Amino acid sequence: MMDTVVNLLLENLSDILKSEAKLLYGVEAKVKLFQQELERIKGFLKDSEGKQDEFETVKAVINQIKNVTYEAEDVIDKYIVDVVIHRRRGLLDQFLHGFDHAIMLHNVDTQIETIKDKIKDIYDNKDKYNIVEGESSKAKKEEAVTVAEEVQKRRTNVEEDDVVKKIVRLSYETLPSKYKPCFLYFGIYPEDYEINVRQLIQLWIAEGFIPEDDIMSQEDVAEEYLEELIRRNLIRVESRRTDGGVKTCRIHDLLREICINESKDDNFLEVRTNINISKEGKPRRLSLHCRTDHYMLEGSCDHLSTRSLFSFNKVNYDALEYRTWLQKNFKLLRLLDMGQVKGSSFVLDEIEDLIHLRYIRTRDNSSFFLKSSIYDLWNLETLDLRGSKLFDLPPGIWKLERLRHLHMSGSQATLSDIPRRKILFNLKTLSVVCLDKKTVQQLEEGKFPNLRKLGVNFFSPGTSIEYLQRLQCLKHLSTMKVIYVDQPLGSVKGLPPNITKITLVGGFYLSETVNILGSLPKLRYLKISGKYISDELNRFKLECSDSESFQQLQVLKMKDLDIVSWNLSQGAMPALQLLVINGCEFSTNIPNDQSLKTLKEVQVFWSSQEVVEKLQNLVLNDECKLTVYGAAHQ
Incomplete structure (x- = not known):
């Protein structure tokens, strides 16, 4: 595991030397030398993998490496914060604090020299204890045993519960090192917690666990990592997305216990509950399963080295007190999930000094105003404000050059103007934003050329569904989500050419829009949801009069609709495999099984017995099954 920790620091140093070299003025050369020393240490760690359980001397050296690695990361990150704060001062203040800056430079120089001495001690101890690089790898090859043999060996003279725990632990021990931090990360979640996979992947990327790839995006690489953990039975799939990808997952209690226990040894993460709320520690990652306001009063941890902070309690706490607490204790923070805080905009108003922040998430359903100071967080990759009633974004979003995911809520979230030559190349997700004239112009001008997922809202004045026909530049x-279809879509001409998944939510023109979308050549997944403002079911007509409609559609999901008409021409939907009906009523008959010959599964959620009986017509062939979830009401 420690080789992964060193790798993460090496990647962080490389990134700093490449993009923040100007902030290291005066110590850049020593940081580069330190980087070279870490490369040597990495080779030793690779050869010592698994040997620390056999030899206390190896374990002691690895603990030295862990401590010096974390110390070095703290020294460099803190120095960058201090430099930024100094440079943000006015010229007069910079002059008045010039002596302080000189002292700061001297201190960091001294700290780096001390770290280099500690690295020298590590190599001296390695030689003293005759730890030879390469010998453990050779020994492992000569003494290798299969997992099955090891399990059998560990069954001797132990109770059955111990056997289970040892087998579970062995699953972790045999896990390749690149997957271990991703697996241990599941320890941040409460017991039996249903985990949103897309949020998890964004966290992994922000933590630096996922390497960049010349061919695949980091998000795709992260999904492969998750699938490998699932394949090894370390993680359980809870639900899947329309496109078949994992939507939510869970971890077994025994495996979660391993994540927490293993993380303690490497100081990877710590969890605080009502039971251990006052326990001392120096966590790199801290997950609060107790009330956040109680922890602020009773917690005893040293947070000066904490990089990630998560709050999972659902009780609201005071935003202003929380902001003061953050500013005082978490200067090196990279990931922040504020949990259930009322008025989280007050927190974001004055955290511009937390310059290392890469990920921010809040679950606040109050009105939300952002100040432009948020754009001083130039390392930010994910800004997740879902659930809040967000108003216009202030000018300056173009400063967040590393931004990958921008999630918003509310019917009035709009983009500000972006200067002509400024482009957000890294932005992958923009959702949900009002599709008004200004937003369309930003999209047409190529301000977000690599956008993969777009969510738009037509509830506010000034928006028009016709603007969808000006998005061919994307x-x-x-993936596209359209909220409140208030006008009929006249044509698919001008829509993004490679769209494969569309979600429609609410509005009076769902029927007309869906029937037009049948002309999209690459559409494979379609979800239609009726409710948006009113609790009444939306009257919906599915009329595929063109035999060429929905030629590639594989999955059709309909939710909260009163389906008053459903007619399919012969040849329409020839590839449909999954039909999902959720809370719908049928005021009409549905097509027979001859109209949907490729259908393999029909899923019904919370619908009447009458609907279930009508859907039986679609599953007369042996290759199609009907699954009913929830009580079918009369």
Whole structure:
């Protein structure tokens, strides 16, 4: 595991030396030398993998490496914060604090020299204890045993519960090192917690666990990592997305216990509950399963080295007190999930000094105003404000050059103007934003050329569904969500050319829009949801009069609709495999099984017995099954 920790620091140093070299003025050369020393240490760690359980001397050296690695990361990150704060001062203040800056430079120089001495001690101890690089790898090859043999060996003279725990632990021990931090990360979640996979992946990327790839996006690499953990039975799939990807997952209690226990040894993460709320520690990652306001009063941890902070309690707490607490204790923070805080905009108003922040998430359903100071967080990759009633974004979003995912809520979230030559190349997700004239112009001008997922809202004045026909410039867009269809879509001409998944939510023109979308050549997944403002079911007509409609559609989901008409021409929907009906009523008959010959599964959620009986017509062939979830009401 420690080789992964060193790898993460090496990647962080490389990134700093490449993009923040100007902030290291005066110590850049020593940081580069330290980077070279870490490369040597990495080779030793690779050869010592698994040997620390056999030899206390190896374990002691690895603990030295862990401590010096974390110390070095703290020294460099803190120095960058201090430099930024100094440079943000006015010229007069910079002059008045010039002596302080000189002292700061001297201190960091001294700290780096001390770290180099500690690295020298590590190599001296390695030689003293005759730890030879390469010998453990050789020994492992000569003494290798299969997992099955090891399990059998560990069954001797132990109770059955111990056997289970040892087998579970062995699953972790045999896990390749690149997957271990991703697996241990599941320890941040409460017991039996249903985990949103897309949020999890964004966290992994922000933590630096997922390497960049020349061919695949980091998000796709992260999904492969998750699938590997699932394949090894370490993680359980809870639900899947329309496109078949994992939507939510869970971890077994025994495996979660391993994540927490293993993380303690490497100081990877710590969890605080009502039971251990006052326990001392120096966590790199801290997950609060107790009330956040109680922890602020009773917690005893040293947070000066904490990089990630998560709050999972659902009780609201005071935003202003929380902001003061953050500013005082978490200067090196990279990931922040504020949990259930009322007035989280007050927190974001004055955290511009937390310059290392890469990920921010809040679950606040109050009105939300952002100040432009948020754009001083130039390392930010994910800004997740879902659930809040967000108003216009202030000018300056173009400063967040590393931003990958921007999630918003509310019917009035709009984009500010972006200067002509400023482009957000890294932005993959923009959702949900009002599609008004200004937003369309930003999209047409190529301000977000690599956008993959777009969510738009037509509830506010000034929006028009016709603007969808001006998005052909979004060549990489594959997923689109449209909220409140208040006008009929006249044609698919001008829509993004590679769109494969569309979700429609509410509005009076769902029927007309859906029937037009049948002309999209690459559409494979379609979800239609009736409710948006009113609790009444939306009257819906599915009329595929063109035999060429929905030629590639594989999955059709309909929710909260009163389906008053459903007619399919012969040849329409020839590839449909999954039909999902959720809370719908049928005021009409549905097509027979001959109209949907490729259908393999029909899923029914919370619908009447009458609807279930009508859907039986679609599952007369042996290859199609009907699954009913929830009580079918009369």
